[in-house]
Amino acid sequence: MYTYIRRAQYHETDQMGIIHHSNYVKWMEEARIRFLEEMGIDYRKLEEDGIISPIVEISVNYKKTVNFDDEVKIGVFVKKYNGVRLGLGYEMRNCKDDAVCTTAYSMSCFTKDGTIVSLKKEKPELDARVRQYMKQNQVESDT
Numbered sequence: 001m002y003t004y005i006r007r008a009q010y011h012e013t014d015q016m017g018i019i020h021h022s023n024y025v026k027w028m029e030e031a032r033i034r035f036l037e038e039m040g041i042d043y044r045k046l047e048e049d050g051i052i053s054p055i056v057e058i059s060v061n062y063k064k065t066v067n068f069d070d071e072v073k074i075g076v077f078v079k080k081y082n083g084v085r086l087g088l089g090y091e092m093r094n095c096k097d098d099a100v101c102t103t104a105y106s107m108s109c110f111t112k113d114g115t116i117v118s119l120k121k122e123k124p125e126l127d128a129r130v131r132q133y134m135k136q137n138q139v140e141s142d143t
Contacts, residue, residue: 001091002035002076003073003074003075004030004035004073004074005071005072005074005095006031006072007069007070007071007072008068008070009068012068013068018065018066018067019065019067021060024092024102024104025058028058031076031090032088035076035088039133040126041130046123046126051111051119051123052111053086053111054109054111055106056085056107056108057105057106057107058106061102062101063101063102064094064102066102070094070096071094071095072094072095073092073093074091075091075092076088076089076090077089079105080107081130083121084110084116084118084119085108085109085110086109086130087105087106088106090102090103090106091103092104
């Protein structure tokens with residue numbers, strides 16, 4: 001599991017002084033991009049090559065609030081992958097007490113020119129990196 005650390009900002013709070021629920025999805029996006037980078041997938045380069053990876057499904061379970069200035073560890077890991085779709089799991093823990101604040105899931109696909117594509121065919125070296133991660137972390141293929 002890759003871990004991304006994020007400090008909760010004041011502007012992300014709501015009237016109750018806790019982080020607004022919509023910000024967790026933004027944090028997931030930050031963590032997803034850094035996780036891909038950790039695997040050797042440069043998202044900016046991927047987009048420059050015409051491949052984008054839109055989110056097609058998302059779910060978030062809120063378990064405990066996060067407050068302004070809390071540091072949160074966002075664990076990211078591959079749950080499913082078949083070359084066309086990439087499912088990631090997220091576990092957010094407050095650094096001060098290691099309590100699980102949020103669990104989440106996102107599914108993205110790969111597209112080029114508006115058409116769904118296989119990363120294995122378009123970018124086999126990147127597909128190999130995801131599959132290597134899966135092998136090292138004992139994630140079963142979704143193919």
